[in-house]
Amino acid sequence: MTTATASDVSGRSFVDRLKGYSPPSQVLPVLATFALLVGMFGVGSIRYEGFASPQVVLNLFVDNAFLIVLAVGMTFVILTGGIDLSVGSVVALSTMIAASTLRAGWPPTMAVLAVLVTGTTLGLAMGLVIHYFEVQPFIATLAGMFLARGLCYLISVESIPIKDETFQSLSAASITLPGELYVTPTVLISLLVVAIAAWVLHMTRFGRTVYAVGGSESSAMLMGLAVARVKVGVYAISGFCSSLGGLLFALYMLSGYSLHAVGMELDAIAAVVIGGTLLTGGYGLVIGSLLGVLVLGTIQTFISFDGTLSSWWTKISIGVLLLVFVVLQRFFTRREVS
Amino acid sequence: MTHMSADAHPSSGPRPGDAPSDIEPVVEMTGITITFPGVTALDDVSFRMFPGEVHALMGENGAGKSTLIKALTGVYTIDAGTIRVGGTEQQFAGTATAQAAGVSTVYQEVNLCTNLSVAENMMLGREPRRLGRIDHRRMNRRTREVLARLGLDIAPRSRLGDHPIAVQQLVAIGRAVDIEARVLVLDEPTASLDSEEVDKLFEVVRSLRSQGVAILFVSHFLDQVFAISDRMTVLRNGRLVGEHLTRDVTRLELVEEMLGRELEVLERLDREPSRQPDERRTPVLRAVGLGRKGALAPVDLDVYDGEVIGIAGLLGSGRTELARLLFGADASDSGTVELRGRRVHLRSPRKAVDQRIGFSSENRRSEGVIGDLTVAENMLLGLQAARGWLRPVPPRTRDQLVTKYVEALDIRPANPDALMRNLSGGNQQKVLLARWLIMQPDLLILDEPTRGIDVGAKAQIQQVVDDLARDGMGVVFISAELEEVLRLSDRLVVMRDRHKVDEIPNVQTTTADLMAIIARDEEVARA
Numbered sequence: 103m104t105t106a107t108a109s110d111v112s113g114r115s116f117v118d119r120l121k122g123y124s125p126p127s128q129v130l131p132v133l134a135t136f137a138l139l140v141g142m143f144g145v146g147s148i149r150y151e152g153f154a155s156p157q158v159v160l161n162l163f164v165d166n167a168f169l170i171v172l173a174v175g176m177t178f179v180i181l182t183g184g185i186d187l188s189v190g191s192v193v194a195l196s197t198m199i200a201a202s203t204l205r206a207g208w209p210p211t212m213a214v215l216a217v218l219v220t221g222t223t224l225g226l227a228m229g230l231v232i233h234y235f236e237v238q239p240f241i242a243t244l245a246g247m248f249l250a251r252g253l254c255y256l257i258s259v260e261s262i263p264i265k266d267e268t269f270q271s272l273s274a275a276s277i278t279l280p281g282e283l284y285v286t287p288t289v290l291i292s293l294l295v296v297a298i299a300a301w302v303l304h305m306t307r308f309g310r311t312v313y314a315v316g317g318s319e320s321s322a323m324l325m326g327l328a329v330a331r332v333k334v335g336v337y338a339i340s341g342f343c344s345s346l347g348g349l350l351f352a353l354y355m356l357s358g359y360s361l362h363a364v365g366m367e368l369d370a371i372a373a374v375v376i377g378g379t380l381l382t383g384g385y386g387l388v389i390g391s392l393l394g395v396l397v398l399g400t401i402q403t404f405i406s407f408d409g410t411l412s413s414w415w416t417k418i419s420i421g422v423l424l425l426v427f428v429v430l431q432r433f434f435t436r437r438e439v440s
Numbered sequence: 441m442t443h444m445s446a447d448a449h450p451s452s453g454p455r456p457g458d459a460p461s462d463i464e465p466v467v468e469m470t471g472i473t474i475t476f477p478g479v480t481a482l483d484d485v486s487f488r489m490f491p492g493e494v495h496a497l498m499g500e501n502g503a504g505k506s507t508l509i510k511a512l513t514g515v516y517t518i519d520a521g522t523i524r525v526g527g528t529e530q531q532f533a534g535t536a537t538a539q540a541a542g543v544s545t546v547y548q549e550v551n552l553c554t555n556l557s558v559a560e561n562m563m564l565g566r567e568p569r570r571l572g573r574i575d576h577r578r579m580n581r582r583t584r585e586v587l588a589r590l591g592l593d594i595a596p597r598s599r600l601g602d603h604p605i606a607v608q609q610l611v612a613i614g615r616a617v618d619i620e621a622r623v624l625v626l627d628e629p630t631a632s633l634d635s636e637e638v639d640k641l642f643e644v645v646r647s648l649r650s651q652g653v654a655i656l657f658v659s660h661f662l663d664q665v666f667a668i669s670d671r672m673t674v675l676r677n678g679r680l681v682g683e684h685l686t687r688d689v690t691r692l693e694l695v696e697e698m699l700g701r702e703l704e705v706l707e708r709l710d711r712e713p714s715r716q717p718d719e720r721r722t723p724v725l726r727a728v729g730l731g732r733k734g735a736l737a738p739v740d741l742d743v744y745d746g747e748v749i750g751i752a753g754l755l756g757s758g759r760t761e762l763a764r765l766l767f768g769a770d771a772s773d774s775g776t777v778e779l780r781g782r783r784v785h786l787r788s789p790r791k792a793v794d795q796r797i798g799f800s801s802e803n804r805r806s807e808g809v810i811g812d813l814t815v816a817e818n819m820l821l822g823l824q825a826a827r828g829w830l831r832p833v834p835p836r837t838r839d840q841l842v843t844k845y846v847e848a849l850d851i852r853p854a855n856p857d858a859l860m861r862n863l864s865g866g867n868q869q870k871v872l873l874a875r876w877l878i879m880q881p882d883l884l885i886l887d888e889p890t891r892g893i894d895v896g897a898k899a900q901i902q903q904v905v906d907d908l909a910r911d912g913m914g915v916v917f918i919s920a921e922l923e924e925v926l927r928l929s930d931r932l933v934v935m936r937d938r939h940k941v942d943e944i945p946n947v948q949t950t951t952a953d954l955m956a957i958i959a960r961d962e963e964v965a966r967a
């Protein structure tokens with residue numbers, strides 16, 4: 103007999119045991135991703151000269167700023183148990199709208215506004231269809247994907263260069279850090295988006311309801327939570343993030359083109375999953391998605407450092423990683439259940 | 441609910457609702473009809489509640505209790521009738537709008553998000569905020585306070601899913617009682633609670649009642665209903681059969697009104713001496729020193745054919761943990777298990793099923809209901825899986841088995857092709873139980889098999905278990921209801937504080953004896 107020195111008889115031991123619960127860790131999968139990242143850098147620095155330099159790390163952010171923003175929006179959607187296949191096309195559409203409006207002489211702020219409004223509206227529309235007509239997110243956003251890509255061609259089949267001065271100077275701008283390092287403004291924007299998203303997801307009612315809906319939509323409904331607002335809202339957020347990501351991509355490429363960002367939605371989804379977010383919803387952290395993007399970026403860096411590897415290795419390694427992570431997640435969820 | 445004694449009638453204090461003529465009802469539902477394809481779930485039902493009363497809604501499984509509640513809160517739209525809350529006609533659009541009008545509800549199954557923290561599950565939707573930012577500090581503090589009233593001291597930040605179902609149920613109750621409500625609806629809130637928790641809940645309910653809150657209470661535990669309610673409304677087959685002051689009816693009358701017939705099978709089941717264990721035989725299952733760190737101290741247990749072992753103990757005493765270890769649902773880290781004298785290593789439920797062990801878990805709903813399959817399919821799932829998919833159960837046998845158990849457990853609607861999700865909570869439970877009974881395992885572990893099941897069906901289930909044991913099945917029977925354990929068991933194992941503290945043959949044992957054993961160890965520990 104263990105020594106329960108309870109003065110009341112009310113199943114004390116039971117209570118005691120419960121007190122010992124530490125908060126369960128959502129952090130674990132994120133740590134796994136982080137460890138993977140560090141491991142990859144370890145291997146890289148052994149194999150290639152100059153791989154583990156600070157600027158290489160920073161370049162991961164520079165080259166993937168747009169993908170980070172997309173992954174943030176995708177995280178919101180996946181946390182509710184949904185999926186958004188339209189993001190790649192919306193990126194392309196955004197570059198097109200930016201490039202064509204700028205060519206038509208719009209002031210840059212108006213062009214930016216037009217892009218953001220279009221993307222957000224498109225996301226909102228998909229959200230409304232998904233929630234109110236009970237259409238599968240997969241189908242609704244697949245339609246959105248075709249629609250956005252189609253609209254690109256409607257604007258132009260050709261690539262449109264961006265010659266606007268503001269855009270050009272922004273594109274060329276860099277922020278020098280101590281130690282002869284630099285980042286671009288787009289990096290700051292993407293990190294700001296990550297920070298805001300993390301804050302919203304953890305500190306606001308909207309954010310917590312996102313998790314609730316992902317955990318169990320019917321329960322959230324019976325708890326009297328604003329399920330409709332959240333379910334529609336996450337697609338609007340993803341739409342906004344895609345268009346913002348599109349703008350960053352436009353700055354990166356300095357052109358608008360219908361064939362930009364083909365398949366980028368899959369990169370975003372891969373990043374989110376590798377970052378530890380469960381595809382079934384309810385579990386995941388936005389910081390994980392950031393790490394997921396960095397993992398994808400590191401794979402690319404590997405390939406470019408190696409020089410002999412074909413770029414197909416990127417896809418192959420992403421595929422393998424995805425598989426490993428999904429299997430790991432299965433393990434996690436199994437353990438949760440029992 | 442074995443004894444039909446009428447001595448539990450509370451008779452203290454002034455009874456609210458004595459003079460309804462001069463008090464306005466806070467809820468008044470008139471002529472409510474709700475039809476689902478093929479079923480009239482409610483047929484012209486009227487129902488009213490007065491401020492400051494506890495109103496019990498009674499009826500068998502499938503009588504329409506939950507449906508009436510969902511009509512009130514707007515989860516279902518009504519086909520006919522009117523609903524008035526606080527004097528104004530209302531048609532709520534769902535929990536949120538009902539809540540805004542002062543109707544706070546705990547639905548039958550725990551409807552919370554297991555991926556969120558305890559505090560979030562309690563407070564989300566009305567959590568304290570500052571400039572849009574959730575004040576986690578205050579939220580956690582408030583959660584602690586509310587849970588303390590329910591006698592629960594758990595970390596508000598811990599994840600809900602890490603807690604046993606009873607705790608989750610208390611959190612759901614906490615969520616509802618913390619809302620400033622005029623009407624509090626509790627649909628089977630006590631299904632997975634032990635008497636201690638129930639007492640705490642009743643304290644809270646009484647204090648809310650004295651503040652003028654009207655409380656709607658659904659339970660299949662008659663003791664509880666008589667202990668807490670002032671008035672009751674009885675439904676049968678979707679129709680209203682009566683409204684009474686609780687003190688004006690006896691249990692017998694109530695049960696008759698609910699079932700529409702007399703209840704015969706409630707006497708103590710006869711125990712036959714031949715079913716005392718014979719130490720010379722090999723047991724079906726012999727566990728020696730079976731344990732798991734943090735869950736269960738090493739336990740020895742023998743189960744012989746044709747024997748029902750009852751496991752008694754308070755919530756958290758380790759009774760469910762023992763069941764899970766026996767079945768291999770959790771991995772043990774000490775001890776051995778022998779099946780018919782052969783050492784086995786039960787690494788997974790799958791393995792246990794192969795060895796002809798069955799386990800109906802206390803979380804049957806979340807672990808087994810497949811809403812989109814029919815009743816028959818849900819029932820045969822286990823049998824089919826055990827036979828392997830290459831050897832389908834012959835159609836004739838299927839039909840026979842399904843019909844047999846639909847009848848034996850009184851599943852309603854008695855239609856094997858009904859979709860599982862359209863069954864009432866209690867009837868879903870019965871189907872899941874049937875899934876295991878159909879497989880006729882050598883050893884069947886039943887964790888709270890009669891939870892949420894009405895008085896009539898409960899007796900039937902006990903009868904079925906008894907019959908199976910007579911036919912040679914070994915049964916491990918776990919229930920929070922000591923009367924039930926005593927009625928069925930040949931031998932009793934008492935658990936406390938994750939230890940097996942006693943094992944006695946069930947000869948003339950009473951609930952008082954059992955409680956004494958459980959409490960004795962408290963004394964020892966205290967001394």
Ligand SMILES: Nc1ncnc2c1ncn2[C@@H]1O[C@H](COP(=O)(O)OP(=O)(O)OP(=O)(O)O)[C@@H](O)[C@H]1O
Nearest residue numbers: 476481501502503504505506507862863864865866
């Ligand atoms: N969505 C639905 N579709 C079809 N039939 C339904 C639906 N919901 C409930 N029913 C039927 O309505 C009847 C009443 O069910 P209800 O859930 O109200 O019973 P209950 O009194 O709460 O029973 P229990 O004690 O088992 O919880 C049952 O026959 C059930 O099968």
Ligand SMILES: [Mg+2]
Nearest residue numbers: 505506548865
């Ligand atoms: Mg019910």
